[in-house]
Amino acid sequence: MIDLYYWPTPNGHKVTLLLEELAEAGARLDYTVKPVNIGTGDQFAPGYLAISPNNKMPAIVDHAPDGGGAPLSVFESGAILLYLAEKTGRFLPTGLRERTAALEWLFWQMGGLGPMTGQYGHFHVYAPEPIDYAKTRYANEANRLLGVLDRRLAGRAFVAGDDYTIADMAIYPWIGVYDKAPIDMAPYPDVRRWHAHIAARPATVRAYALAAQVNPDAGKPMGEAEKKLLFGIEPKR
Structure with missing residues (x-):
């Protein structure tokens, strides 16, 4: 089982694209989405920083890493893609x-x-x-x-x-x-x-449908508090 710490941003979409493609290819990895609402500061919670010390999203925790042992956390979207591709032997050429x-x-x-x-x-x-x-x-x-x-x-x-x-x-x-x-x-x-x-790929359609489920407010204007949290922009006075 994979815990996916996710919010529907471009970097978040990368991981859902791969997980859904793996399912399409017959190499499904069961995963549970753990929403990380970056607009309200979830990325700064101590529990999240323990697996993603750069306070960015996405991150994963693999509860069944190869070779056994304790759950393994991975942060940085590129590292996650590489980890999951190597774990499953899919979507990364061997030549x-x-x-x-x-x-x-x-x-x-x-x-x-x-x-x-x-x-x-x-x-x-x-x-x-x-x-x-x-x-x-x-x-x-x-x-x-x-x-x-x-x-x-x-x-x-x-x-x-x-x-x-x-x-x-x-x-x-x-x-x-x-x-x-x-x-x-x-x-x-x-x-x-x-x-x-x-x-047009079915896995892409499913991955992006997940975004709307996790954040139904996607696309709405960003509030002043959210801008301050994400960008350090002080509210207008």
Whole structure:
């Protein structure tokens, strides 16, 4: 049994995508969702910090780790994807070149697409006042990274080749994140093709349906207290 500490954010979606794909592939890992409401500060609770010391979400606790022994906790979404893929032997190639490619693109997402797109969203959607330099800087970087991904996907079904891997699952939730500040995807036809294909997968549909169950208020404007908690933004006076 896996305890999944989850909130419906791009990083949270990565793990539900994999867990639902494992079920689809006949390698189901039973899991229980433990909501971590980051808007009310659940990520700072001492019990949660014991398994996720960086006070970020998601995290997991595997109650049946390979080799037995005490339950094993894992934090950081990329580490969780890698852990579960290795535990089940699914969605991570075993061939040297294919595995290397999948890991390259997993870490590309973790070190590039996620942080840069997150900063794009912060300065275009959440910042208390417009900062033109920051908005331009992160828009340019987000578009550069989309161009890198589009070139990689040209002539390929998925980022590591013919097979769907944890690298695709890591990248997918970070495409088209911000409805209030959408990035023009017209210049990236291969990203659009790839994204539409993943969106139609039954496991993707189930993973995103879970988001609405856990947080029915998703999409509503963020309150002042929530902004202060997440971003350190003081309420307007």
